[in-house]
Amino acid sequence: MRFVSLLWRVWKSHNWVVFEGCQYQREVLRNQWVTPVEEWKRMRSVEEDRHQGRRQVAPLAPLRFPQGVSWVCSFDGAVREASHSAVGIVLQGPYGVVVRALGKGLADLTDPMLVELMAIREAILWCRSMGLHDVCYQGDAKVVIDKLLAGCAWDCYGGAVLREVQELLANVTGDVLRFVGRDNNRVAHRVARKALSLYPTLIGGFDFCVWLHS
Structure with missing residues (x-):
């Protein structure tokens, strides 16, 4: 295979x-x-x-915010090989209610690791533009998140973006970054896939939040 x-x-x-x-x-x-x-x-x-009737899909547990966190911002990246990519970002408030959702296309960027890193960067800048603090940023890109949390350097062209994200996280003490499994990140994943399918007509203005609730 x-x-x-x-x-x-x-x-x-x-x-x-x-x-x-x-x-x-x-x-x-x-x-x-x-x-x-x-x-x-x-x-x-x-x-x-x-x-065979052996698999039972358990419902997702209610969203639990880490102590001291007011918002949860989920992010994910999606790649169409040798073409383009997109990121999906979802902001959740109290009780896990989706407040806003953002999808963004990325031209000529097809490295999955770098796309996930760009998703984190876009999520942080988006929340900062709205004046939000005490945000928990979460995604399912374990390798990228582990590098960020460990303060590692990146020995490729993504190193500059990695350092920028590390500096953004260090500037606000109330913000945290954590890894979650794909099942707990599927809303951001769906937004990223939708943004990928809409590119390059995404500029026309697509309300991802309305689409999610529908």
Whole structure:
């Protein structure tokens, strides 16, 4: 399956270069060719368990705010290989009520790690623009969040963004950053996927909050 997935990625990259005029990105091909296999295995496992009546999907637990936190801001990134990406950000107030939602497209940015880092940056700047403090920023990008919390440097072109995010978090003592699983971040994930599908017509003004409530 991995070999077939690799061939499929090579073929898709060929089509992007020849028919869409995109620039070939070896890093994208090398880093992401395994993803479809893992997703297929996970989906197949879920479907088999559901078919056999063994899997019961438990409801999500109520949102619990960390002590001293007034807002929870969830973020996520979505990537369309060799094309573009988008970020989704959701602001939740007391009792987990969605207050606002933001989706933003990112042109010519397809590195998943950097996209997740940009999602954190956009979430912080968005909340700061509204004058919000004591915010808990949460996402499911564990590697990126661990690097930020450990104060690590980044040995690639994302290093400048990493340092900027670290400085933004250090400037306000009431803000916190934490990792949550995908199941607890699926609202921001849906906003990111919707923003990805709307790009580049996103500039027209799409009310993500109304879309979520609908």
